[in-house]
Each structure stands twice: as structure tokens, then as C-alpha cells.
Amino acid sequence: MAGASTDLAGLAERLRAHPSIRSKLGIGQAVAGLGLSAGAPGRPGDDAAALANGAGWDLLAGEGFIPGFVEENPWFAGWCGVMVNLSDIAAMGGRATAILDQIWAPSAAAARPLMDGLRDAAAAYGVPLVGGHTNFGAPALGLAVSVLGKAERLITSFDARPGDLLIAAIDPRGAYVNFDNFCAALEAPPERLRGDLAILPDLAAAGLVRAGKDISQGGIIGTALMLAECSGVGIEIDLAALTPPRGIAPERWLRSFPSFGFLLSVAPEAANAVCARFAARGIDAAAIGRVLPGSAVTLTDGEDRALFWDHAATPYLDLGVPHA
Known part of the structure; x- marks a missing residue:
């Protein structure tokens, strides 16, 4: 929660300049280089590519x-390779079915902690590792992970509507591991990890969520910007509605990457039901803002307002989406 003396303009400027926020600007360059847009198959801009199967x-x-990141803590990198991809699948309203890994290392021994992290996370989340690519002649450790999944009904990044509430659902039962990575998964029992991710496809099946994204690199504020741009809308975030875990400043919480965190665009009449699903599993969920017409992502604190980003004036993902 914010205090009366919060310098919103300064906060917005610092967040706008932060490396974790700026790093996502590369997405637009990659999309352009590949000749893609939001209308391409798989719909770039979503958390996972979705292909209709009948x-x-x-x-x-x-x-x-x-x-x-991989060099600093190879085991945690391996764990995260599974965890973040499973969150992407869940954010789409899906359930993961298989994991593929791509590992580079100077030797099998050097790769062992990385592979242990992958194996441990796959076992904890109950999703099988089915193979991939391995090179034990590389000069340094490297990691990429892919996950396959299925959904009956999608949650996408493209369907937020003006008038929706923006709900943040984040597991607060964790701590920072490195950088701004807030992890609540390492001590959680496997049945909790699996049940928590199942909330998202259950919400999708019930038709309670209009749009959403998992909170990734860039944190709440960067993810809100991506959701806003994909949907062609504006978003307003109320600092007074944020509830960071004890001892964490709102500024850091806004840019943190939680192990379990989602931003959901929800019709006001569905908000209580959505929040109750998360609360039943000990996950904090509350409306922290609202979806508006336009293209501005703003921070508010009482009567004070500050522009964080206008994605029409300065595209963030640059997917060519029209604005509401």
C-alpha cells in the first residue's frame, strides 16, 4: 500500500527505466524480424501459442x-524452466501435458544441477519430462525449456474490456531468491502446487475471467502494460490496493516476478467469485485497478495520478493492435 507522500511521477519514471521493464521491448523487434503480428497463427503476445485442434x-x-541467471544458481534455473512455462500454460486456461528441455554445458557434471532442478520441478508439478536437446561440449551453461498443454476454453491477453476490474492473484508465502524473483514454490507440497495452477483452467471453464496474463519479468506493472496493449485498452493501478508481503516496498513489488502470480481482467459482477477461488487456497487475490478506454497505463494514489506508459504513443510489444 502507498503512503500519502508517494511521489507517483518519480515512481513511474523509475519503473519505466528499470531493466526488467525495458527488456520486454525486444519482443517487438523479434516479432518484426519474424514478420509476425497479433493476427499471426498462435497469436504472438499471449503467454502461450494457442492452436485450435477441433x-x-x-x-x-x-x-x-x-x-x-543460469550460472548463479543452476538448480533454481532448472526449476524455473519448468515453473514459469507451467504458469504460461495455466494463464491461457490450460493444463500442461509435457516438458521438453534444451541444455548446453561444458560437461555432464556441470549440467547436473541444472538437470536436477528440471527433474525436481517436473516431479513436483506432475508433468513429465519427455526429452529435448543436450550439448555437453558448450563453453558455458545454457537453458531453454518448452511446455505443451491443452485447453478447453482460453484465457487470452486480447479480451480485456473497459469496465473490467484488474485482479492480481499472487501467492505471498515466499521470499526473494535472486534479482526480483519472489518464489513461493520451493517449500510448497506438490499437491498444493498442482492444485493452485488448476484454478486457472477451472476459472476459464466457468467463464469467470475475460482476459489475463501471468505476472512475468517486469512484474505487475510490466504485465499490466502488456495486457493493456494486447487488448487495446488502458489500465489504472491503485497503489493503495496493493498488498505486498511484509517488508517489501510497493515499488519493488510492482516489478517483482512471483512464482505464482496472475493479472486477470474480470467483469465486476464476477470479481468476488474469482477472488474466492484463490482465497480458498491461501492465495492473495484482490482488485488493484480497472480497465479503461484508451492506451494509458497509469498509477493512482488517492487523487494523485501519474502516467507510466502510453502504448499508443510508444508501443511496448508493437503488435499492431487497435485501441478501444
């Missing part, structure tokens, strides 16, 4: 990791 949707998600 009975629902096949989902494909992938994640590559920066070398410094």
Missing part, C-alpha cells in the same frame, strides 16, 4: 534464460 486448443510455451 475439440479445444493445443498450447505451446517456451522460455530461454539469460546466462547470468
